[in-house]
Amino acid sequence: MSEIPTRFEHAEEADKIAQAWTDAKCSHADPESSKPPFSVVIPPPNVTGALHLGHGLNNTLQDIVVRRKRMQGFETLWMPGTDHAGIATQAVVERRLKEQENKTRHDLGREALVDRIWQWKDQYEERIIGQLKRMGTSCDWERLRFTLDPICAAAVRATFFDLFGKRRIYRGKRLVNWDTFLQTAVSDDEVFNQTKKGHFYHFRYPVIDPKPGEPEFVTIATTRPETMLGDTAVAVHPDPAAALDAVEAGLREKLSDANEKEAADLNKQIEALQKRREERLPELIQLRDMAADGRKLMLPLVDREIDLVADEWAKPEMGSGCVKITPAHDPNDYEVGIRQDLPMINILNSDGTLNGEGGPFAGLTIPKARKAVVAALEELGLMGDIEDREIELPHSDRSKTPIEPYLADQWFVAMDELAQSAMDAVSDERVQIFPARYRKGYLDWLSEKRDWPVSRQLWWGHRIPIWSVGGLSQEQANELSSDLEKLAERHPDQIAQRIDSDGVDTAGETTKAIFVCIRSEDETVEADVEALGLQQDPDVLDTWFSSALWPHSTLGWPAQTPELAKFYPTATLITSRDILTLWVARMVLMGLNNVGEVPFSEVFIHPKILDGLGETMSKSKGNGVDPIDVIDKFGPDALRFGLARLATETQDVRMPVQYECPSCEKLIDQTKKNRALPSMDCPACGKPFSTQWAETEEDKSLPKAAVVSERFETARNFVNKLWNASRFVMMNLDGFEPTSLDVASLPIEDRWLLSRLSTVTQTVGDAIERYQFGEAARVLYDFAWDEFCSFYVEIAKPRLSDDSQRQIAQNVIAHGLDQLLRLLHPIMPFVTESVWNHLGQFAPKRGVPEPTEVGPFVMTASFPVADESHHDSQIERQFSEFQQIVAAIRQIRASQNIAPKETLPAAIRCSASSQELLQPMTAYFEALAGAEVQSLGPETTAFETDAHLALPDVDVDVHVDLEKFIDVEAELARLEKLQGQLTGQITGKQNKLSNESFVSRAPADIVQKERESLAGLQTQLEAVAQDILKLQSKK
RNA sequence: GGGCGAUUAGCUCAGUUGGUUAGAGCGCCACGUUGACAUCGUGGAGGUCACAGAUUCGAGUUCUGUAUCGCCCA
Structure with a gap:
């Protein structure tokens, strides 16, 4: 036994365990199996870059679900793969090409560029798969797919052909x-807005042949003057008076329920509106009539006749009240263009320079054209005011350059119909979304x-x-x-x-x-x-077109494969909320269109992981944590457990991030400042280290600091705790003999363990079923640490060294450990598998009440089913009494500063029924609290030099003999503190009970409970007061 | 502008249908190491549950509003 180390050496063990699983094909799914199917497709990670903790969480949660189902006897398929991530990956490779070789994709040509991207893909796919494997994800690695591989390509072609038909x-x-840098269209989802300083230019277009009394010019305003070259109309509101009325009515309604500060502001706005009505309305009406009469304008610089049109897009309350219309370069103007049947003139080349339609400005870039157009208009005397203004400018998320509508x-x-089908699937709950609040976003978008x-x-x-x-x-x-x-x-x-x-x-x-x-x-x-x-x-x-097909394309569709027949539809999809619409909704509608069935019946949206500053993690910020770094430092099980316990209903978790000094392993908190540095000195050991930003040879030659989070320390400690408890159990299994046991005749501590196991098994199962991973992790942590280790194992110590009790204790403790390993396996696969392997050598047949042969892997063992017959709330209550007495003795010991090796005489007053149960457990007070119980039962009395603690809830008084140890001052301090606490509580309760409406209106049982509790507290207080008097006399 | 969410101990988070004195881990303080585990054990300190109202005998929990932060959509 001495060969079992005191720590779980994950670095040495994990690979061996993973290899054993692979060799035994533990995670390979067989479509011919007669077992019921359970399948999950991985949200395919982008090959753009390596995985971070967000992926770590996503895949940990999937693996928990998948491993549990596999243990529950399902033929389980977890389909792995990666996504080609079109524009994102091409953008990364193009950027590198530019940086490293100063070349564009056009220098390389299509084929050569695509070759390079494939190389990139191969490199990152390998990296990603390596990361997933080290995390222990039990994917079916024989089935790895890529959205651009021939199988997926066939599905894309078949789908396109079908929809085309x-x-x-x-x-x-x-x-x-239009992204003029990448020269491609990007979707709305790939655009972000950025506020920049700009100008608001006012200028005039001449009216062609104005009638007497009509204005000779129309004034318009724009932030993008160069687009005037593509103007095909100027619009004025068809009913400017009504439009102004509507705006004013709106303001007045706001005014009616505004506070003082807002009211002043609103009144100002109304005033301005009325002034505008006086100044501008007559001309706007005139212009509206001119539009109806077919008057045209002359577009300067390119000398083109354009229409004056009446359209509601023109806002009489804004600017001059007239608006230029550039249908080919503005989304709103485009709508006007469609409504008014206007020509659409594209003035841009795909690289963002002006084309032939730009006349004299052809070939200029947009910024240059802007200056030139403004200068030319000024020269013609058509330019009016130029205001400074903050402008919201759309930018491409991929190239970070401004977007041009094109x-x-x-x-x-x-x-229309596809979206409806996907809405229906969620509305009628063929697809359920958890947490349910995400339904709304999904339905609204569709x-x-x-x-x-x-x-x-x-x-x-x-x-x-x-x-x-x-x-x-x-x-x-x-x-x-x-x-x-x-x-x-x-x-x-x-x-x-x-x-x-x-x-x-x-x-x-x-x-x-x-x-x-x-x-x-x-x-x-x-x-x-x-x-x-x-x-x-x-x-x-x-x-997203190919990812939309993922649940069926990976199974071979359009071919009618055995995999498709067995594993489609999949069971559940676990993903992050930002792709609920882009990806999840599209998978639903494509699944319905192609296969005729929803792709999955449940969707679980998990939280996002933020850094300590509340920002999302990313490589580009320097706060991204690589799961591998966490695994190296804390182990794969700690990573998984740490992540699982974070996955609570409440979305988003902050995870403060640290650099780990490569010299002294000190963790240094990341700040906004230091996370951008290429290198820094360790504040602990003073030695320098580099970061991901290291560029210079000097920086690069320094050892690199891993970016980790100490949040995983707790989980690592838990792994170690489990390991050591297991180690202890196995150290005491010599001569183990599998024995059939009669549960009813087992001692209370064994029945307590079995009862707790039954409850915990039920709770954990329910929690995972409801995607409450944090709850499952917490319940297991508390049970394993506070109940199994701190109580059961401690109690077992004397039993295991007593020949008359040894065999039963061995059987129960082996069973307890066995069940704990199974319950924990989905979350912590490596350490549980390792212990399982060791345990099998001592107890290959085990189980309560009837021992059975176990298999070589916990991974393929059966997941525990809660045994209702083992649940006994009476036993749990009584054991809790025992625990409270232990705590009371410990509390007194601590307050008296009594050394652990000293044994204290103790006397416990309790009911006759408790006496019966506690009598056989008296030895455990010695083991757990260092107390020798001298008397136990209803008649017990205090010692001469007594320390007393009452447990009114369970009707117990704990007395400890302090004769040899008494520290009067310390004991007085303890009692006085207790007295203060009790007095406070009593006052609170007296107030409550003297409140007439509480007594008359609250349910009788609540009032009764309060009365009893008050009486208990008062008795306790009296006892404490007496103890104080007694002690004071000894001073 | 619309929608969703968050705000509980120094930090990160739990808190089920309203009902004793609001919990955990980390951190902090005290004591403890010849045996499962110092990656540990025992005890302790630490909270106006963001703010203001409302409902109720009773609100961390329900409702309304405000503030701050985050995300999504326009």
């Missing part, structure tokens, strides 16, 4: 968020039913499977279409085509375009289509 995919010109051809998925733009002008991703040719006459189109029909007959179910209008040719005729979608990645079919003059769309699909 159903006309749920269409092509349209839409205003998109009109581009895009493929869209029509969302209810907008905004069509989903899926084109991305990128090179990394699933190429859009559309081939097209445009500029055709109707006849040409018909001819080509029939050629394609013939081709389609040769390749059944592989080709779908559609004719759309394309544009207008020089003669003013509408031209046609033909779009062909090819179902499978088949070079012959593609070559045949290309031979007809069609070309493949250069764009790729939004990365």
